[in-house]
Amino acid sequence: MQQGEIAIQDFGPDHIEGAVALSRQENWPHRPQDWQMALQLSSGAVALDDQGRVAGTILVTPYGADCAMINMVIVDRNVRGKGLGRRLMEQALALAGDLPLRLVATADGMPLYEKLGFVPSGTILQHQGKVAELGALDGGEAAVANDLPDIKALDRDAYGADRQALIDALAERGQFAVIRRNGAIEAYAAIRPFGRGEVIGPVIAGSYDEAKALIAFFASTRPGAFLRVDTDSRTGIAGWLEEIGLAHAGGGVAMDRPPKNGTEQIRPKIYALANQALG
Numbered sequence: 715m716q717q718g719e720i721a722i723q724d725f726g727p728d729h730i731e732g733a734v735a736l737s738r739q740e741n742w743p744h745r746p747q748d749w750q751m752a753l754q755l756s757s758g759a760v761a762l763d764d765q766g767r768v769a770g771t772i773l774v775t776p777y778g779a780d781c782a783m784i785n786m787v788i789v790d791r792n793v794r795g796k797g798l799g800r801r802l803m804e805q806a807l808a809l810a811g812d813l814p815l816r817l818v819a820t821a822d823g824m825p826l827y828e829k830l831g832f833v834p835s836g837t838i839l840q841h842q843g844k845v846a847e848l849g850a851l852d853g854g855e856a857a858v859a860n861d862l863p864d865i866k867a868l869d870r871d872a873y874g875a876d877r878q879a880l881i882d883a884l885a886e887r888g889q890f891a892v893i894r895r896n897g898a899i900e901a902y903a904a905i906r907p908f909g910r911g912e913v914i915g916p917v918i919a920g921s922y923d924e925a926k927a928l929i930a931f932f933a934s935t936r937p938g939a940f941l942r943v944d945t946d947s948r949t950g951i952a953g954w955l956e957e958i959g960l961a962h963a964g965g966g967v968a969m970d971r972p973p974k975n976g977t978e979q980i981r982p983k984i985y986a987l988a989n990q991a992l993g
């Protein structure tokens with residue numbers, strides 16, 4: 715494959731098969747359904763060689779008019795180091811327009827993102843494995859359909875952006891749990907099928923104990939199941955995830971463009987991401 719013969723096009727449903735092949739090459743766990751969900755929420759670009767094969771991917775996932783996540787940035791191993799990653803990023807920047815951007819960088823991606831003005835803001839830890847037998851902790855309960863507007867409002871407070879479309883996509887595929895106090899929803903978590911099993915996230919809670927109760931609400935009913943939780947190192951929840959059988963398995967560096975202004979989040983807080991790619 716020669717770099718000169720590679721064209722950049724809009725990412726459409728026909729490119730999912732090729733995209734899955736690329737993510738498998740990286741040992742990323744995304745199934746076609748996981749790419750479909752990401753594409754449903756995003757616009758994006760693919761790099762196609764002269765045979766029409768997918769040689770690179772990128773998605774831009776807008777959260778309302780507030781910000782966008784750049785994700786699923788992959789270039790075929792055979793054509794790396796020739797400027798294709800940068801071409802895909804430039805296409806993504808054009809798709810994002812003026813929106814502030816966020817992403818979670820792998821070591822491979824960091825140099826490119828730094829050159830494009832992204833600045834580190836945190837460390838994301840992936841935890842996954844077969845969950846141990848675990849008792850339910852007090853507090854969590856299953857959400858009902860009527861809870862979705864309150865879940866969306868809580869999520870917006872914590873994330874600082876309108877992720878209604880993401881929450882609707884999670885509701886199509888998974889379940890939600892909430893913690894209520896005096897009838898109001900104070901914390902929520904979602905679970906959905908993803909990769910090798912299920913992913914728990916987002917988890918938005920006012921305290922560490924609430925976050926644990928929500929994760930335990932799902933995990934306690936799934937002994938031996940393969941679960942994944944992606945968390946920011948500052949939440950302090952990684953040690954407990956290890957204890958319940960979810961071992962540290964990689965992660966990345968959260969980056970922003972322009973840089974965040976440094977104000978620390980007070981509460982409610984993001985204890986787990988939807989996943990590393992979606993933030």
Ligand SMILES: CC(C)(COP(=O)(O)OP(=O)(O)OC[C@H]1O[C@@H](n2cnc3c(N)ncnc32)[C@H](O)[C@@H]1OP(=O)(O)O)[C@@H](O)C(=O)NCCC(=O)NCCS
Pocket residue numbers: 740786787788789790793794795796797798799800801818819820821822823825826829
């Ligand atoms: C990240 C990735 C997409 C980059 O693709 P690529 O086609 O090799 O990227 P490019 O050839 O456009 O190189 C990007 C830039 O990074 C620079 N770069 C790459 N590695 C570097 C390093 N170790 N130190 C300094 N700069 C580096 C290149 O010089 C280039 O800079 P330039 O545009 O100013 O010349 C590719 O490595 C990949 O698919 N990795 C696996 C999946 C992954 O981790 N994706 C990132 C997810 S966040």
